Amino acid sequence: MNNHTKPGSSTTAEQSVRRVLVATNGPEDDPVIRLTCDYAKRHKAEAYVVYVIEVKRTLPIDADIESETARGEDLLSSAEQIAEEMDFEVQTDLLQAREAGPALVDEAVERGVDVIVMGIAYRKKLGDFYIGAVASYVLKHAPCQVWLIRAPMDSSPH
Secondary structure, rough: OOOOOOOOOHHHHHHOEEEEEEEOOOOHHHHHHHHHHHHHOOOOHHHHHHHHEEOOOOOOOOOOHHHHHHHHHHHHHHHHHHHHHHOOOOOOEEEEEHHHHHHHHHHHHOOOOEEEEEOOOEEEOOEEEOHHHHHHHHHHHHHOOOEEEOOOOHHHHO
16 A cells, blocks of 8 residues: 655645644744644645643632733734734634643644644753653643644754
8 A cells, every 4th residue: 555645645634634723832933833824824724823821720720920921922923923924814812721731732622623733842851852741741632633843953942
């Protein structure tokens, strides 16, 4: 059986992607947003960009955390600007939750997305590559595809 496709043809996975959720956590995710917008535009898919404010358990879940809200709004505005530069439109949402991983999975289910796209830094923990708790949770629990885009080795803080 041949698992390869001809150049220019779409795989079944690509044909089924109509809604994409992108998690942003900082300006380092701009390339991930660009790539996702490009993909979504070419495949006529909808794209949602979300930022999750993780609320400490010592605070009420709906606590007004001004600095995080401002940061999230800036990042979402940046995502909208990136999309606009590419002649594409994204929907954005600022979420508050105890943990980002479950919030992203819940949002993906609620929006009926076909794929979650996340950027991850190149990090090491105890000498081994470390994917991070949020990406790990999403990979384990998301009912849809999950695409991780890892930053180059030299772009992460040491």
